Amino acid sequence: MPAHDHLLELMPVAEAAKRCGHDVAVAVSGRFAATVEALGLEHITAGPDWIGDFIDSIDRNVPPEEMDDFTQDFMAEMFCGDPATAMGHDVAEAIENWNPDLVLRDTGELGGYLAAERAGLPHVTVGVVDFNGMMLGSGVVAALDRRRRQFGLPPDPDGRRQYAYGHINMLAPDFVPEELELPNVFTVRVDGVRRGDVLPAWVGELVDDKRPLVYASFGTAASTIPSYGPPLTKVITGMGDVDANVIVSTGKSLDWHGKEIVGGIQVPENVRVAEWVPQGLLMRSIDMLITHGGPATSRQAIVNGVPVVVIPLLFDAFKIADRFEQHGMGVQLDWTSLTPGDVATAATTVLNDPTYQRAARRLQARTLTVQPIDDAAVKFLERIHAENAR
Known part of the structure; x- marks a missing residue:
């Protein structure tokens, strides 16, 4: 397609x-x-x-x-x-x-x-x-x-x-x-790592022994739909109240609205906004993922044992979000009523409760047998x- x-x-x-x-x-x-x-x-x-x-x-x-x-x-x-x-x-x-x-x-x-x-x-x-x-x-x-x-x-x-x-x-x-x-x-x-993938040097600077590293992305497609910009801006704003280093990918597709998404908000000091990062490789270094529940991103989270906050937007993402909750490796938020406070609360909960990490590792181990x-x-x-x- x-x-x-x-x-x-x-x-x-x-x-x-x-x-x-x-x-x-x-x-x-x-x-x-x-x-x-x-x-x-x-x-x-x-x-x-x-x-x-x-x-x-x-x-x-x-x-x-x-x-x-x-x-x-x-x-x-x-x-x-x-x-x-x-x-x-x-x-x-x-x-x-x-x-x-x-x-x-x-x-x-x-x-x-x-x-x-x-x-x-x-x-x-x-x-x-x-x-x-x-x-x-x-x-x-x-x-x-x-x-x-x-x-x-x-x-x-x-x-x-x-x-x-x-x-x-x-x-x-x-x-x-x-x-x-x-x-x-x-x-x-599938782990999503492509031959030749290299993380940008600034990613390494965000990994430290004081704060967890969180990655947030709504994929390559969602950024092409302007009405989905507001949920991502609320993620950016809300993560400013979380004790974590945060990378947010706005998504760079051929018809890109990423600049419109972030153009009118104040980006918190602990949040780094990027158009794109080699996501499959980055998954190996993060402590939590905030995702729209896209298929590729979800597969990468599972194979890397990463707990999630899911904000489903379209199609099968709602079923994916339900499965993440059923497996105990994340929580789901409703994008139609989302607030920055909801994002901060959910992210803090998943980061601070080790049961989410253990659930993610359990599903990861079963997946690695394939x-x-x-x-x-x-x-x-x-x-x-x-x-x-x-």
């Missing part, structure tokens, strides 16, 4: 496949060509840039109690809508010209699925989004079947053709055990290819 965070979540598998000697090309809209090529991979221009239009269409705040219905409607309209058809035609052309053996795709990117099905190619999903069973919801399945008809494909009344060949699950099995019920699932762990994504995922893809070779 034409979203920075989704693209980067696919890259560990793509890069590992190339290291193992396979030819890899990445089909994504043209504005990501430089990002793909900087990783040493071939870029194929495919699909429209629909994410920006979606963001512009969110002209109201979606309250938490409406989020499940909003998410299913969004997936049916956007994942299975006209962008999927356009992407499907572009990927079909790429299949004809590039002649791949297998199509690997983000779970929510269905154009590649439609093109692969029509070409008779095996296709594998990577669980970039969490709670991938949502893709089997009735609204999504009905909308996807309409697209299947456009591509001359037979009906798929239960939607399970999406996972017909394989699904790479990046969620900790103990965190979301229902992911293991998806067809043909293969589970890996094989890392890298070459394990490639071997999984190789097996699928061997079983379905043309």
